Amino acid sequence: MRKVAVIGVGQTRFSGPQDKTGVELFAESSLDAITLSNLTPKDIQALFLGNVLGDFSEGQGMVQAFAADNIGAFNIPANKYDGACASSSMALRDAFTWVATGVYDIVLAGGVERAATMGTPLATRTFAMFSDSRYEYPCGITFPGVFALLAHLYAKKYDIPLEKLKEQMAAVSVQSYRHGLHNPKAHLRKEVTMEKVLSSFMISTPIQLHDACPFSDGAAAVILADEETARKLTDKPVFITGTGQASSGPLSSQQDSLPRLKAREISAKMAYDMAGLTPADIDICELHDCFSIASLIAAEGMGFFEFGQSGQAWLDGQADIGGKIAINPSGGLKSKGHPIGATGAAQVYELVKQLREEVEPERQVDGARNVMTDTLGGDGGTICNLILQRGW
Amino acid sequence: MRKVAVIGVGQTRFSGPQDKTGVELFAESSLDAITLSNLTPKDIQALFLGNVLGDFSEGQGMVQAFAADNIGAFNIPANKYDGACASSSMALRDAFTWVATGVYDIVLAGGVERAATMGTPLATRTFAMFSDSRYEYPCGITFPGVFALLAHLYAKKYDIPLEKLKEQMAAVSVQSYRHGLHNPKAHLRKEVTMEKVLSSFMISTPIQLHDACPFSDGAAAVILADEETARKLTDKPVFITGTGQASSGPLSSQQDSLPRLKAREISAKMAYDMAGLTPADIDICELHDCFSIASLIAAEGMGFFEFGQSGQAWLDGQADIGGKIAINPSGGLKSKGHPIGATGAAQVYELVKQLREEVEPERQVDGARNVMTDTLGGDGGTICNLILQRGW
Numbered sequence: 001m002r003k004v005a006v007i008g009v010g011q012t013r014f015s016g017p018q019d020k021t022g023v024e025l026f027a028e029s030s031l032d033a034i035t036l037s038n039l040t041p042k043d044i045q046a047l048f049l050g051n052v053l054g055d056f057s058e059g060q061g062m063v064q065a066f067a068a069d070n071i072g073a074f075n076i077p078a079n080k081y082d083g084a085c086a087s088s089s090m091a092l093r094d095a096f097t098w099v100a101t102g103v104y105d106i107v108l109a110g111g112v113e114r115a116a117t118m119g120t121p122l123a124t125r126t127f128a129m130f131s132d133s134r135y136e137y138p139c140g141i142t143f144p145g146v147f148a149l150l151a152h153l154y155a156k157k158y159d160i161p162l163e164k165l166k167e168q169m170a171a172v173s174v175q176s177y178r179h180g181l182h183n184p185k186a187h188l189r190k191e192v193t194m195e196k197v198l199s200s201f202m203i204s205t206p207i208q209l210h211d212a213c214p215f216s217d218g219a220a221a222v223i224l225a226d227e228e229t230a231r232k233l234t235d236k237p238v239f240i241t242g243t244g245q246a247s248s249g250p251l252s253s254q255q256d257s258l259p260r261l262k263a264r265e266i267s268a269k270m271a272y273d274m275a276g277l278t279p280a281d282i283d284i285c286e287l288h289d290c291f292s293i294a295s296l297i298a299a300e301g302m303g304f305f306e307f308g309q310s311g312q313a314w315l316d317g318q319a320d321i322g323g324k325i326a327i328n329p330s331g332g333l334k335s336k337g338h339p340i341g342a343t344g345a346a347q348v349y350e351l352v353k354q355l356r357e358e359v360e361p362e363r364q365v366d367g368a369r370n371v372m373t374d375t376l377g378g379d380g381g382t383i384c385n386l387i388l389q390r391g392w
Numbered sequence: 393m394r395k396v397a398v399i400g401v402g403q404t405r406f407s408g409p410q411d412k413t414g415v416e417l418f419a420e421s422s423l424d425a426i427t428l429s430n431l432t433p434k435d436i437q438a439l440f441l442g443n444v445l446g447d448f449s450e451g452q453g454m455v456q457a458f459a460a461d462n463i464g465a466f467n468i469p470a471n472k473y474d475g476a477c478a479s480s481s482m483a484l485r486d487a488f489t490w491v492a493t494g495v496y497d498i499v500l501a502g503g504v505e506r507a508a509t510m511g512t513p514l515a516t517r518t519f520a521m522f523s524d525s526r527y528e529y530p531c532g533i534t535f536p537g538v539f540a541l542l543a544h545l546y547a548k549k550y551d552i553p554l555e556k557l558k559e560q561m562a563a564v565s566v567q568s569y570r571h572g573l574h575n576p577k578a579h580l581r582k583e584v585t586m587e588k589v590l591s592s593f594m595i596s597t598p599i600q601l602h603d604a605c606p607f608s609d610g611a612a613a614v615i616l617a618d619e620e621t622a623r624k625l626t627d628k629p630v631f632i633t634g635t636g637q638a639s640s641g642p643l644s645s646q647q648d649s650l651p652r653l654k655a656r657e658i659s660a661k662m663a664y665d666m667a668g669l670t671p672a673d674i675d676i677c678e679l680h681d682c683f684s685i686a687s688l689i690a691a692e693g694m695g696f697f698e699f700g701q702s703g704q705a706w707l708d709g710q711a712d713i714g715g716k717i718a719i720n721p722s723g724g725l726k727s728k729g730h731p732i733g734a735t736g737a738a739q740v741y742e743l744v745k746q747l748r749e750e751v752e753p754e755r756q757v758d759g760a761r762n763v764m765t766d767t768l769g770g771d772g773g774t775i776c777n778l779i780l781q782r783g784w
Contacts, residue, residue, distance in 0.1 A: 065773030069641025077637035101493035249461025381457030
């Protein structure tokens, strides 16, 4: 297997409803990535795209074919992946394999979504279809409810009073908003205090408004190349050294492990083993904070903190820049936003910019070498992790 | 790259609306494939699934995660692919690469759809979203209209009177129905005469009812393994020796080549070059006859007949068993049926059964060694071709 590097990245600003189509949004991010890679669209040999709700949000299925054609990457093989919120991570993992094995030298991967265009109520209802359609959402549960259940299980399992857990969750949101304020590509840029989080309206006890991420419109794109090609095109290649992925069935089939998500622990281990790293080696992690309780569960599942301890770690600044590990310096899904199929690729965008030390000084993590992504689709149905390392 | 073999296949009967969910249908086909491969579900290392309309037809997104869990292949990486009607071919091409490159030894690929459950009017409307959402279906065109336009272009370009073309197209349908009559897994099993096709009601001039395939419910599954593993598990491995895939944008961007589909010609060449074969080497082809005009265009695009000549070839029996090449001995999409995301995998099911000489005697092609699939998604947006060869 050849070494595979990210040589260029692009991202639109994440936002509320857009006039641009998904094809146009993806063009914006991918042409940026292609230009940054010193390439032109005709150099792209294949496209790997995450997109989940395109048929619902704008009536466009198979968007990858039109996206490739639109940027002038004519007639290339173009795949679309659906793993709910983990879709573009899945696309990236696949793209990695096609390059690592020598079939392609230069490929484009990424994701696009117009989730905000649907409006939150419709998007929430539609997106519930990514839980089990037999036994879960027909009972009326949507994802805020799923994560509220996980929060209750978490509080009970680790014997944390619910009021204390709410405070821990609020610390996650406050930190994310603080970083997103300095991210010009973020959807929600505002300062939010602990008090504001705790007094925001209740969505699904104990999850409050500011514990939840928004649905966003946006796109992100990543150019991957084999090492030899990469070294010719950039002096700052970022190597993908570990990839992991695992699936789960309905929550009922996960009950022996909940609130721990077994799929994440399997996926993360796969990525660590492949990269030859341990959690202690990771300097920055962009993880899937769709709800702040999801951040606590994720950080523990990837081994950054002991089980039941991550909320306190957030309160203590150990999950922040300068702490044990810098988590979501982009602002995360909470502030940067969550255009579902684009989220995994946007995590890679942030981490590559971080390693290149090209982000705003307020949220730059200095000297980072090893970084990691985490995306969670549905209620654990798909989890993907990627590990990237500075190549210079 | 290692050689990769198909060691087992499974398919549900294709049918009208089913009570079974997509997860249940896929279980039926995949457990058959696993059993035929002398494996158990815990041997499966990853799942690659095609499914297109699952969220519309039964409210189930990310069906692959639930499908893997349901058969007992717990926590494996599970990808879902959308390339419209080419989805499971895309999934198979990807699965092939993961095995060829040594990451996995044994994987499950396939597809599932409940297109019939939606009913033809809703499925036709919904599926139109797989054409261009900016300039095509908002004008009111659905796929029967797209293929009717191609038929007119075809007649004009090759100077074939429309009445003659209708007769040629009817010959495609008559042949498909004749083979499907002997396929116990086919959706529409009945004898249809040339007169019946030509007197069936007009859908979109010149396309009549019996020129069009049905929407079906169904699933198909394929087990892939590396050569060493395959030889231990079966004495009849069928090797995948060529894969091709290409994309196109809207019809407007394809106008220089229409009615020829450039993406197919690129994809087929990719597959031939990889396998080291030419069209003359192919004994059987399962091709994408969503409409009978599509069969004529496909057979020419893959090089089986001269451009403008394939209709006559069908009339002369040259596309039938005993002719130049046996096309769609399964009954094709026309008679076997078209559960969109499952169609590519079902083509592989048929071809593996043909190579093993395990199909009904009326439609068995004797002594075949090299076979090929062809699937077309949308109006040329995605085209995939696979070449398989007898390995004993």
